[in-house]
Amino acid sequence: MTTTEPRATTPAPPASVEPRRPRRRRTLAPYVYLAPAMTLFTLFLALPIGYAVYLSLRTVKVSGLGLGSGARQEVWAGFSNYSRALGDPEFLASVGRVALYGLVLVPTMLGLALLFALLLDAKRTGVKGFSRVSIFLPYAVPSVIASLLWGFLYLPRVSPFEYVAESLGLPTADVLSSNVILFAIANIGLWGGVGFNMIVIYTALKAIPQELYEAARLDGATERGIAWRIKIPIVAPSLILTFLFSMIATLQVFAEPTTLRPLTNTISTTWSPLMKVYRDAFTRDDIYSAAATSVVIALATFVLSFGFLRLVQRRAFAQENG
Amino acid sequence: MRLHTAMKTAAVVAATAMLAAGCGGGSEGDGGSAADGPVELTFWTWAPGMEETVAEWNAANPDIQVTVNKQDGGDPAITKLLTAIKAGSGAPDLMQTEYQKIPTLVAADALADLSDVLPEDLADRYADGTWESVTLGSDAVYGVPQDSGPMQFYYRADIFEQLGLEVPETWDEYAQVAEQLHTADPSKYLGTFSANDAGWFTGLAQQAGASWWGIEGDSWSVDIDSEPTQKVAEYWGGLVEQGVIDNKPMYTPEWNAALNDGSQVGWLSAIWAPGVLEGNAPDTAGKWAMAPMPQWEAGDTATGNWGGSATSVTSQSEHPEQAAEFIAWMNGSQEGVNALVEYGSLYPADLDAQGEALAEPPAFFSQQADFYDIAAETAQGVQPFTYGPNVNVAYSAYNDEFGKATEARTADAFLAAVEAMQTATVDDLKNAGFSVAE
Structure with a gap:
């Protein structure tokens, strides 16, 4: 009864507005939800990266003596910053050092992390909580502090190790000398990194259903056999993840060598690629070539990470997909 | 100029x-x-x-x-x-x-x-x-000058006396004393060559007559790899090669410990040294003395500046x-x-006000009454030196190149380091577009 009357007096508007409103809401809604993330992403990731790329294509040209205002001018540099970065023997040497550092550090660190995780997971381990915390604790120590602590332990005259070795008549070695400095730095990374990786692997181990172990034991598998045949293959994805993180961290090693540098002659200001970026930007005041080197490092990290993932993906995740 | x-x-x-x-x-x-x-x-x-x-x-x-x-x-x-x-x-x-x-x-x-x-x-x-x-x-x-850092030779007077060593007046004598000291007690060194302190080496080169930069017309000139600096580098490289001078950097916990326990018996430093010694080697109060820098030519009074x-x-x-x-x-x-x-x-740096302000020797050297008289004399001998627009580049090249050289422990490596510093500094100026006189 009432339905026909309003329709006659106010015909179109309600009918046409009503269905349109929800449609507009539907189209706007995703953007509203995305806005905070997009804003943060743009402000704190995309823009800085864009600015770094822009800077890497610029350079400062000085005229004459370069004194007084107006003597410096920012100009386009094309790819000259890039060609200089890639052709710089110091940069290549730093890449070589870091590659070796990674070869030493990553397998040792992940091997120890896996070993500790398996030990913690094994049935007979006592004082689990305490062991877990004490292995994890170094990860909570900032790497600068860790490097200072280790630096004091490395310096022969102030090191308690040296003191003990000397009083016992044992031979002492200078760990800051050029042959072993790489291992001394890797040791700090190892000390700080094992705990974190162990927790990641240990968490994955905890998620393995107990039935698998029971079945294995019924079939007569030993603890070692279970670890080797069941646990390690199942936590392989975690191992890949930790390997990826460690590889990226290796490419970005900075705090440890920078903190140790004043204590020894054997660490140059371009020891690692990021140290070279820092030196160029802040010691040499050449933010442009520093930006170019950063872009190169970022691209290399990207290529290595995704290349590695592609390589292992099929094999590692095959069993999950059946 | x-x-x-x-x-x-x-x-x-x-x-x-x-x-x-x-x-x-x-x-x-x-x-x-x-x-x-x-x-x-x-x-x-x-x-x-x-x-x-x-x-x-x-x-x-x-x-x-x-x-x-x-x-x-x-x-x-x-x-x-x-x-x-x-x-x-x-x-x-x-x-x-x-x-x-x-x-x-x-x-x-x-x-x-x-x-x-x-x-x-x-x-x-x-x-x-x-x-x-x-x-x-x-x-x-x-700017207005605040302080200056004329360099002098600081040494442990007590150990010098105990071992019967003479205070060196020339660099030849310094080398002899370094050897005598290290032979008498192999744990002791007369000094260290620090690859971390570019300003210190600059002061030593300045004393020898180097001036690393210069202005020629509308161009900068760079003169690091020249006779005075080479002479200084070769001299120190020789001492390190011989092993009579330590090769560890200064300003490390280890160096502090060595100053404090008497393993570092001397320090070529500047007028602000008493404050550093007081802070880093508190156990040695009253045991140090200051003398003018050893000279390249006997009878000269040249010195360099470190800091200021x-x-x-x-x-x-x-x-x-x-x-x-x-x-x-x-x-x-x-x-x-x-x-x-x-x-x-x-x-x-204010010469007019210096006299009144510096009546007393610094507390850590209270036994050396003529401390500031010697200082004023040495300050007269500071050699002219021009800094350029990329001191930071030259200094970071010093750290890297001399880091390698002190590890290599040869006089040749020290000379090569000077050459590498020159190349790095000139390349940087040219690359930035400064006009550089060859």
């Missing part, structure tokens, strides 16, 4: 800009100070005793209040300043500027020209060489006039200089 058209023009332009800014700022400031209270100035410094010195000024000058912002040290503070200048804001009003950093900062347009806001006769209070390092030989004034700073006003300061007034008081008046010496044990 000759004045060149480009620099003159630059100076005139800068001065005009300053005048305009000064007038605007002045009238605003006059109105402002009545309405908004005192002018607030921030001061980045890492020199000891600055808080106390500034407190004296603040108590006497309620209209110009200075706030000290303590910095970590020369390099990080300069990095921060250059970043702030690039960003366009965030720089302090006042900045402690080491002499070797001034050309870099001027080239980055970080410092204000104070020639119009400083008292006219201020320059007369300083040695010509010192004043030139704040003008760079132009009409502009980029001016106080500058940054190009971002809105109150250059008031800032200049404060600097002139602190670095160029009897009252200010007395405070610098009393609270910070600095060796003031």
Whole structure:
């Protein structure tokens, strides 16, 4: 009864507005939800990266003596910053050092992390909580502090190790000398990194259903056999993840060598690629070539990470997909 | 130093800009100070005793209040300043500027020209060489000298006496004493060659007659790889190769321990050494003595400079006039200089005020009554030295190249390091577009 009357007096508007409103809401809604993330992403990731790329294509040209205002001018540099970065023997040497550092550090660190995780997971381990915390604790120590602590332990005259070795008549070695400095730095990374990786692997181990172990034991598998045949293959994805993180961290090693540098002659200001970026930007005041080197490092990290993932993906995740 | 058209023009332009800014700022400031209270100035410094010195000024000058912002040290503070200048804001009003950093900062347009806001006769209070390092030989004034660091030889008088060693007067004698000492007690060294302290090596090269940069016409010249520096490098490389001089860097916990327990028996350092020794080797109070630097030619009185700073006003300061007034008081008046010496044990650059302020030897050397008489004599012998616009590059090349050389422990490696420093410095200048004289 009432339905026909309003329709006659106010015909179109309600009918046409009503269905349109929800449609507009539907189209706007995703953007509203995305806005905070997009804003943060743009402000704190995309823009800085864009600015770094822009800077890497610029350079400062000085005229004459370069004194007084107006003597410096920012100009386009094309790819000259890039060609200089890639052709710089110091940069290549730093890449070589870091590659070796990674070869030493990553397998040792992940091997120890896996070993500790398996030990913690094994049935007979006592004082689990305490062991877990004490292995994890170094990860909570900032790497600068860790490097200072280790630096004091490395310096022969102030090191308690040296003191003990000397009083016992044992031979002492200078760990800051050029042959072993790489291992001394890797040791700090190892000390700080094992705990974190162990927790990641240990968490994955905890998620393995107990039935698998029971079945294995019924079939007569030993603890070692279970670890080797069941646990390690199942936590392989975690191992890949930790390997990826460690590889990226290796490419970005900075705090440890920078903190140790004043204590020894054997660490140059371009020891690692990021140290070279820092030196160029802040010691040499050449933010442009520093930006170019950063872009190169970022691209290399990207290529290595995704290349590695592609390589292992099929094999590692095959069993999950059946 | 000759004045060149480009620099003159630059100076005139800068001065005009300053005048305009000064007038605007002045009238605003006059109105402002009545309405908004005192002018607030921030001061980045890492020199000891600055808080106390500034407190004296603040108590006497309620209209110009200075706030000290303590910095970590020369390099990080300069990095921060250059970043702030690039960003366009965030720089302090006042900045402690080491002499070797001034050309870099001027080239980055970080410092204000104070020639119009400083008292006219201020320059007369300083040695010509010192004043030139704040003008760079132009009409502009980029700061007022605060302290200087003429180098001397510091040694453990007690150990010298015990082992019957003579205080070396020439570098030949220094090498002999180093050998005698190390032979008598292999745990002891007369010094160390530090690859981490470029300023120290610069001072040694300066004593030998080097001047690493120069201005030729409208071009910079770089003269690191030349006879005086090569001579110094070869000499030290020889001592390190022989093993009679240590090769560990200075300013490490290990070096402090060695100073404190008598393994480091000597230190070629500068006038501020007593403060460092007091802090790093407190157990050795009263055991040290100071003598002039060993000489290349017997009878000479040459020395170099290690450290020393001016106080500058940054190009971002809105109150250059008031800032200049404060600097002139602190670095160029009897009252200010007395405070610098009393609270910070600095060796003031102000020659007029020096005599009264330095009546007593520093506490750590209280047994050496003629400490500041010897210092004043050695200060006369500071050799001229010109810094260039990329001291930072040369210094970081020093760290890397001499780091390698001290590890290699050969005189040849030391010479190669000097050559590499020269190449790195010239390449950087050319790459930035500076015109470089060959």
